[in-house]
Amino acid sequence: MTTSTPYAVFGVSGRTGAATADALLRSGQPVRVVVRDPAKGRPWAARGAEVAVADATDLAAMTRALVDVRSAYVINPQHYHREDLFELAGLIADTTARAAVAASVPRLVALSSVGADRESGTGWITMNRVFEQRLAATGIPTVFLRAAYFMENWAPLVAQAMRSGVLPTFLAPPQRAIPMVATVDVGSAAAAWLRDDGKESRAVSVSGPAAYAPTDVAAIVSAKLGKAVDIAVLPESEWAAALAQASFSKAALAGFTEMTRALNRSHIDMASDASAVAWSGTTALEAVIARLCAQS
Template identity: 35%
Template sequence: MFVIFGAAGPVGRASATALRRAGHPVRAVVRDRTQGAALAALGCDIAHADLNDAQALARAIDGAHAVQWLCPVPRAHDDPAAAMRATIDAGIAAFHKAPPPSLLALSDYGAEQPEGTGITTLFHYLETRLRGAASSLTFLRAAEHMHNWARVLPVALERGVLPSLHHPLDKLFPTVAARDVGELAAQLLLDGATQRPHATPRIVSVEAAQRVSALDVARTLQELSGRPVAAHAVPRNEWNAVLHGAGLGERHARLIVDLYDAHNAGRIDVEGVSERRFGATTLKDELAALLPRAAGVETRARSVE
């Protein structure tokens, strides 16, 4: 039995789908009962669990021979770092109560660094706490997800300006599609389920075959939409205001600011000891998939005005 946490999200859903297509039994763990229908249609067993309830998590992984764990950053929480650390601690308690033979944890580029990387420091905490929690342990570190651009696509389509916190605009950075992360995770789960126990975690990094810049994102969006789109580097002193305007609280905004400061200083990248894998999805593929929804958001926004 493969147990997938975060199965309703794009990464977990891709993992569950790949495993079910290969004929493997999957238990999909979701927080909201309404999220289970599509996964049940794939043939998944559905488990509901509060991610902060160690007992519920232990029940969800009972009998598993491999577990995929995703610990989400709680966007709406006043103190997302404290909330995520509490969720990580609950997961650790569950894994010690019902140790899975094989465990894959979804992590981030830069997770080897203990400080100064904003949100990524939470994945350092996750990796540090997880060591020793399973006989076979894999950290799958993903580059920045391409679908993060969905948040600003309606603005870019309406105003012709793509705001970016990546500075300078021509700086290349790694990205990856969520489905590529999920499908690779499924492959690694299958590997881990057949591997012998080992003392040190396996570290795998995944990104798309080509790195991109904010200029590349704007050019690709212009090509796909047929509308003029220019990349705009949001001035550093305006970042907090922009993030607050997007609905982020003070502490969450601070985590994002620190993350992009680290990105722009070249501190977020592949650790030399990791295995490198590359996803097949291109930036153009991902933006083409995101555009219809972004155009719909833009249309609805105009109708309200």
């Protein structure tokens, strides 16, 4: 049933927020998108969404954006160019939690990550763990979407493979399959849980229809190119050079290194929290990689 009270959606300038707002609008639901730049809200306004403007560190603006909503999809945007990205993530988590309480939001759906149940050794994912902890402390029923490895993370590596015939990968060994998920499926999961009326908090492990390995990515690119594609597993000593164009701060690079090392050692694992509810999307890796190949 459609309600006149909107669902608030943050992060619509990114992939999962946009997918969430799109899924809700397509199903005829009222949506309030929350953006920092008013220009980013115009395409959504053209589709019938309300637009609220708020910086994630501005408590008053965040509270106004969350007043009179049925539920809200919240994210903790991570600023990889900043040396204080972990401190900033903590501030955003605090501000979001305080705003949700001040606005009396009845329910939250929060983007998190596989590995957020781990106390340490997870690099970037520490920011998701802090986000979960601060929101949990509010007492507001919250669904924590612990997303698997994003399929779209392969974009720059697929582009390189299309040019050179060699697919670089940070994941090792390359034959080991891990849970991956398309961001459109994360949005579908978020939209579904936003409309759920459950009163309990829970963690939800969000993955795709199957686990995939770097070798699967190489095979898809190979089929698109019509020739063999080799895999080059990048040793840790080369990660900084490989990521030079990403403009990561030293703190961000250290966080990426620890996180990727943890993935490769299975310290970060979907199965590590047996209490999490499993949710599987329908978008196969083939569809995402084929699109990335077309864009390269």
